[in-house]
Every structure is written in C-alpha cells, then in structure tokens.
Amino acid sequence: MSYRYILFNKPYGVLSQFTDSSGEKRKVCASGSPGAKLFKRRTLKDYISVADVYPVGRLDWDSEGLMLLTDNGQLQHRLSHPQFGHPRTYWVQVERIPDVNAINQLQSGVMISDRLTRPAIVKLLTDEPLLPERDVPIRFRKNVPTAWLEITLTEGRNRQVRRMTAKVGFPTLRLVRVAINQLTLHNLQPGCLRNLTENEVKDLLK
Template structure:
C-alpha cells in the first residue's frame, strides 16, 4: 500500500490551488510542489494567501472537504476602514450571502497589523481610507466566503491570509515553501477526521 503524504504549503498571492495550467503564464501549485499525486484539501482563491493542506489520502481529503465536517479555519483579513461593534457582531452571528446564512464565526479586531511578508503585488493603498485587520475563524468554507461576509457588512476585504487549519499553522513557513507534516500532526489530523 502506498505511503500517505501530508503536506502544508504557504500559498503565495496569484497562485491557483491546482496543478494543471489553463494558460502557460498562470502560476499553479506545479510551480512550487514536485511531490506526485498530492491534491489540495479545499482551496484558496488565487487572490488569497496562506496555508494549504495537500495529501494523497483520498478518504481524509473527502472527509475534510465535506460540508458536514466543520473543522476550524482561521484567517487574517485586512479590510477597508475599521469595523464597529455592530459589524463584528453580525459577522460572529452569521450573515446572509447569496440566500445562505453563514454559520457563527469567531471574529476579533486585531490591535495591530500582524507580522506578514509584503504581498506581491501590494494591496491598492488609498491615502484617505484607513484599513484594519480582523482574525476570523470559520467552521465552513464556502466559495469566497470571507470576502462576501466582510463585504456584506460594509468592509471590503483587501488582503486575506489563511493562518491555520484545525491544529496546523503557518508557523515558520515562508511564502512559497512547503513541508511534510510531523508524525504527531498526522496523528492529530487523523484523529480529528476519523473520530469525529
């Protein structure tokens, strides 16, 4: 039986969460990861950055992607302007996007900008519009959900970085780097998925 591989990758901005190239100039996982037969668990849009889990363990991948399986995903989100308590409460309780009410989320306004590498290209800076950072933890992952949530309460997302999936974190990974999970991380991941 082939050995299962579990990889975490710090996906850069502008990279598609797939290995196939639709156009020659498009940046995909193929440009960074040379491990055969691993596939992303879920996805990050090309304009989002951060932690991506890849594996060749089909059953685990299927379970983690199933909507009924609610594992935590945490994001640092730079938004236009500074959300008030009303907006933060709405995000926490769930907002309606595309006829769907999002599940309750954990949301906090960060007191300072998180330590992140510069984005290439940088976000569009507007001198008269302040920005702020939120930490948002979801238990679901619908298409462009975080961006739609912040827009629905009037604070559009400028930059989105996933920093954690369940117990897996970016930690010391640099943009464009990947590593295998440690045996302990694999054990925790399997326990989370198969005992839930």
C-alpha cells in the same frame, strides 16, 4: 500504505490546483514599465513536485496562506465535505475600522446568496500581524484607514470571507489563511512547503 501530508504557503496570484486549463493569462505591470505584459497564471505545479498529492479544499487565486495537500483520499474527502465542518482561521485586512455591530454580524452570520453563514469566531486585531510583504501590493487609499480581523470559519463557501466582510461594509484588501484545524502557518514562508510531523499527522487523523 504510507500517505504523504504536506503544508504549503500559497503566495498571492497562484491557482490552488496543478493545472490551468482555462488558458487565461494575467496582466503584470513591472515597476517603471509603461505598460503591462501578459503571463501565464501560476499553479501549484510551479512550487510542488511531489507526485499524486492533492489540495484539501481551495484558496482563491488572490488569497494567500496555508494549504494542506495529501494523497489520503479518505482524509481529503472528510476535510473537504461541508458536513464535516473543521475550523480554518484567516487574517483579513479590510478597509476602515469595523465597529462592534459589524463584528457581531460576522460572528452571528450574514446572508450570502439567500443563505445564512454559520456562526464564526471574529476578533479585531490590535496590532498588524507580522506577514511578508505581498509581491503585488494592496490598493492603498491615503485617507482610508485599514484594520486586521482574525476570522475562524467552519465552512468554505465560494469567496466566503470576502463576501462576508463586504456584506457588513468593510471590503477585504488582503486575505491570508493562517491555520487549518491545529496546523498553523507559523514561519513557513510564501512558496515554501514542509512535511507534517508524526505528531501532527496523528492529531489530524483523530
């Protein structure tokens, strides 16, 4: 049987599922408009027409970046199950400049819902990463600087990165997943997808 393996760059404001059964709508205020209009929330169906593929893991509605989709149920289970920790790397824009103490806390683990997060790889980026502008700009405060962190986790608890940075005093403003295992976002643009190469599939299945 030939399986499908797809990489997708999820834009901001898109649910990481193919249907939205909640019926919720989001408010969008167009530039120069006196008020906000209600729109149905976007889902993967708005971007992906490939049948019978499902996302491996999730990205929050307000997060962006790399998603892997496949119809290989065994692989999907292995990469999604907590016991099979696999690295996921994020670029995280936070309010203010994290100090050494905050970095060390993120690396060693912080307490979330009475449970310590696993050790993480965290570094402060010296330059702002080259990313497309977000279609909804981040909130900006003139007198508050921002910084970018690169964080690699091997677990995927609910809104984990945002909760971790908030816990050490540096709230997340923008969150972009740039790698899953050895697969990277590279120059895949928001809303675009591509098939994995034969070599990428081999590496993924190892």
